[in-house]
Amino acid sequence: MTVVQIFVLCLLVIGLPIGLWAMRWLWLLMQSEQRLAAGTAAIDTRGADELPTQRSWLGWWLFQAGFRKPNAVALFLMATVLSTLLAVLFAYAIYQSQVITVLEMVLRAIPGNVGEVFLPIAWLSPVAAIFVLAALPAVIVRGRRRKRITAIEQDLPLTLDLLATLAEAGLSFDAALDRVLETQRQQRPLTQDFRLFRLEILTGRGRVDALQRLNRYVNVPWFGIFISALIHAEQVGSGLAATLRAQADDLRGRRRERALAMAMAVPVKLLFPLITCFLPGIMIASLGPIIFQIVQVLDQFTRSAFGG
Template sequence: MDNLNTLILIAAGCVAIALPLLAFAFTARPGVARQQTLRNLNRGIRASAAVDGPELTGGGLIALARSLTPIAAIRWLDTLLSRAGRPAAWPLERVIVAKLVLTASGIGAGFLLAATSPGPRMFVLAIASATIAWATPELLLYSRGQERRQKIQEQLPDSMDQLTIAVEAGLGFEAALAHVARQTTGPLSEELIRTLQDIQVGRPRQVAYADLAERTQVQDLGRFVRAINQAETNGISIARVLSTQSREMRIKRRQRAEEKAMQIPVKVIFPLILFILPVLFIVVLGPAVINMIAAFS
């Protein structure tokens, strides 16, 4: 009985500590100086395109979360944030604090479950709840990154057509990139703006293009970046490379559409077997079965 009361008190303490930490995680902001620096760096572009580095700044709670989170986990979270477009409302500090708070809440809920109904099953459930709470930020960021990657994949062929037209009209490659970024909206435009900013602050063009492919994780965009870098290295006409890449991307888009169309019959089979065919059997064979039961009874 004493052990049960102790577990309940520990779980209640974890929940009591986690609730104010969760409130802080949703309301805290980076330092005033850092906010001003970010506003200066990102002046003239949308807030969702802001660049947030992996350095952690803040008060004692952020320092505590930083000390309890492994370095590899922080780097992985920073990578996921980069692929998710670095949402302005969720800087790296807030994600790390939220991860700590969710884990504490999961552990507290697990202790409560184990205390109310002791047993191996509840112990496993407590561990599972803590694990799910620990992995929730990564899952959300990964899902956001996948959605963003899909949007970039859909926007890429049309943007490539605009880029080809701009270069063939006489603009330089970087000027054409800036033109496409201004005339379009969405994650691809934000990534192009960031790449141009990297070039403007002195980053080598090939490195900036390679970082673009690394951030987006889109195969077609990575293939395009490699073709552009090889064209600049070997002195090949950029307009010819763009025309070839644009044609290939249109062909790949049509192939992806045909592939999805071919997958529809396979995906329809399972709902058809599980939900539609049983209802048809009941409607068609139900009266006959009822008559047979009445006749033999």
């Protein structure tokens, strides 16, 4: 047996028990998620597919990323298992083909045995592909979560300004929120979370409890400060309009400071592409002719000194 066949055999022997254990763990997690979802009644039939019930950490992670269907956890686990199996088959196909052998021959053909340093990387590249493809569903969910946070941070200042203006005009927080939600697009993440908050208020949940749950749904630092201020105003009975206006001004100042910090960080971020991309070309263009002339002078000197 060749080294590649032995390595593939070891991979299958070690990976089969690990895969079975992982499938068993995923199955138990799916069962616990279903039991938690079945143990809690639906809050409202209009939003039964979106209102969160008791969830595991994976269910909350998917919920905060925007995957809010009841079968989101099951679909995510199925996608993870499927991508893992496809990754294992892809790695096995690479090992069975001649790609690794050809790459090994190319690396060994490099003069000075320099290519032998990269041989372990060539041998382990299919294993790395397994981990990358297996983590693809988690990467997609993480990217979706980042986009959702960005959209919430973009919509929050305008929403706070509108709420503060309507509160100063004499409307209550619920009436002002209803007016704001009527003007916002339903696909925006902040609008969806506020609608969940309104559904929970309509079902009889306490305002402070609903605000705390809303903060957990969004899980954004700037939004958490706003929710803390609302809870404090609700508990001490302070004016809502003044609280909203102060939060709007504070958030506007935070965005300004963040924009200034990002602008000041641009020169530092430009150092890496400048050093790796532009500086070598500048050095070659400026010092290349000088080095070429020095090499020519040294070549003529050596020929004149040792030629005779």
